Amino acid sequence: MRCLNVGVCVVRPASSGPFRSIGTIEPSAFLKRHCAAWGGVVAKNGPIERTWASSAGVHLPVDLGVDWFPVSSPIGDTDVPEIPKKIVLTGVSRGLGLAMAEGFITRGHTVWGCARSAKVVDEHRRRWPAPHQFDVVDVSRDEEARAWAERAKKAGFAPDLLLNNAALVNHNAPLWEISADEFDQVIGVNISGVANVVRHFLPLMLPRSKGVIVNFSSGWGRSVSADVAPYCATKWAIEGLTRALAEELPKGMAAVPLNPGIIDTDMLRSCFGADAGSYPSPDEWAKAAVPFLLKLGAKDNGQPLTVGEK
Numbered sequence: 604m605r606c607l608n609v610g611v612c613v614v615r616p617a618s619s620g621p622f623r624s625i626g627t628i629e630p631s632a633f634l635k636r637h638c639a640a641w642g643g644v645v646a647k648n649g650p651i652e653r654t655w656a657s658s659a660g661v662h663l664p665v666d667l668g669v670d671w672f673p674v675s676s677p678i679g680d681t682d683v684p685e686i687p688k689k690i691v692l693t694g695v696s697r698g699l700g701l702a703m704a705e706g707f708i709t710r711g712h713t714v715w716g717c718a719r720s721a722k723v724v725d726e727h728r729r730r731w732p733a734p735h736q737f738d739v740v741d742v743s744r745d746e747e748a749r750a751w752a753e754r755a756k757k758a759g760f761a762p763d764l765l766l767n768n769a770a771l772v773n774h775n776a777p778l779w780e781i782s783a784d785e786f787d788q789v790i791g792v793n794i795s796g797v798a799n800v801v802r803h804f805l806p807l808m809l810p811r812s813k814g815v816i817v818n819f820s821s822g823w824g825r826s827v828s829a830d831v832a833p834y835c836a837t838k839w840a841i842e843g844l845t846r847a848l849a850e851e852l853p854k855g856m857a858a859v860p861l862n863p864g865i866i867d868t869d870m871l872r873s874c875f876g877a878d879a880g881s882y883p884s885p886d887e888w889a890k891a892a893v894p895f896l897l898k899l900g901a902k903d904n905g906q907p908l909t910v911g912e913k
Contacts, residue, residue: 685710685897691755691762691804692716693742693796694769696723698868699819699892702885703766706893708735715760717742717751717769736760742769742796743788752803761807764896767797767818770837772870775830786833793837794844801848812855815899818845820860825907831874842907849905857904863892864910 690707694700696718704714708731717740718724727737736758740751755762771792773781797818808814823831824838845860852858865871866888871879892910899908 685712688712688763688897689760690714690764690766691760691800692766692768693740693800694718695727695737696720698870698885699863699866699888700768702889703768703893703896704731705886706889707897710893710897712897713760715755715762742767742800743791745795745799745802748796748799749803752800752807755804756807761811761814762804763814764899765800765804765808765814765816766896767800767816769796770819770870771834772873773831773833775874777830778832781833789833789837793834794840797841797844808856809853812853814856815901815903816845816848816856816858817861817896817899818858820845820862820907822862822865824860825862828874846905846907852904855901857899857901859899859903859905860907862907862909864888 688707690712692700692704692707692714693716695704695714695716700716700718704716704727707714713734714731714737715735716727716737718727718737719739719741721739724737724739727735731737736754738751738754740747742748769792771789773785773789801816801818805816808816818841820841821834821838823835824842827835842860845858849858865882867879867882867884871882888910895910
């Protein structure tokens with residue numbers, strides 16, 4: 604018997620050639636019982652051959668013609684559907700957060716997102732109804748992050764992928780000209796907000812010892828620039844916090860500090876002005892970032908990564 608914990612179960616005759624997709628079929632009663640998740644992709648090379656995406660290892664006798672392949676590996680020219688993931692995503696009102704939400708949902712994943720704007724959340728709820736969920740949450744407030752996670756727990760929503768994307772940038776000015784209130788706001792969202800979300804969602808992931816936490820850093824979390832000292836300080840902190848968290852996680856999980864790259868967002872325009880237009884839009888960025896994020900796993904634990912450079 605051959606089995607992987609997560610993969611594609613291919614049931615076929617022992618001798619068969621390349622696959623050719625011809626449609627969909629109803630899976631057998633056996634696979635319905637033993638595959639935690641399935642999608643019938645039919646391929647044909649003489650006799651009917653069937654593939655099922657399974658989120659749990661299934662032991663089948665070799666004489667049935669069973670092979671296992673990682674989800675990311677092509678099986679001939681058959682398109683294997685991604686195993687649906689549950690994704691927690693902060694900062695979905697605009698920019699990268701909005702582009703990621705749309706990208707994940709389009710690919711068949713379920714998003715549990717938050718933003719501070721009630722208007723935006725209401726729009727998202729109408730656009731993306733259940734099983735997706737969007738809530739008004741200020742992640743800098745621990746009690747709001749806790750209540751948000753408790754709603755997820757009651758709904759049985761233990762994330763496979765936790766993305767701390769929400770962030771603020773200070774207005775461009777030397778550090779001594781930044782008010783204490785503005786400094787505290789940037790720290791509150793960019794550092795405390797990340798810690799609050801991890802504090803309350805990670806316990807939902809621990810029982811399975813499975814899942815990936817991605818804390819969004821920045822190029823300015825690995826370098827510096829004038830007039831954005833508070834923002835730089837928070838992103839350097841995220842690098843350290845995430846790599847330390849990675850040391851604390853059980854085997855099978857991962858925490859990754861991620862530099863998304865340079866993208867034409869409102870935040871970048873506040874720093875670069877019109878020059879930000881020379882960089883990719885959030886939607887363009889998401890075309891590469893969404894599959895990049897979905898492929899992260901335990902092997903990436905503690906690694907400072909950059910979208911497009913893995």
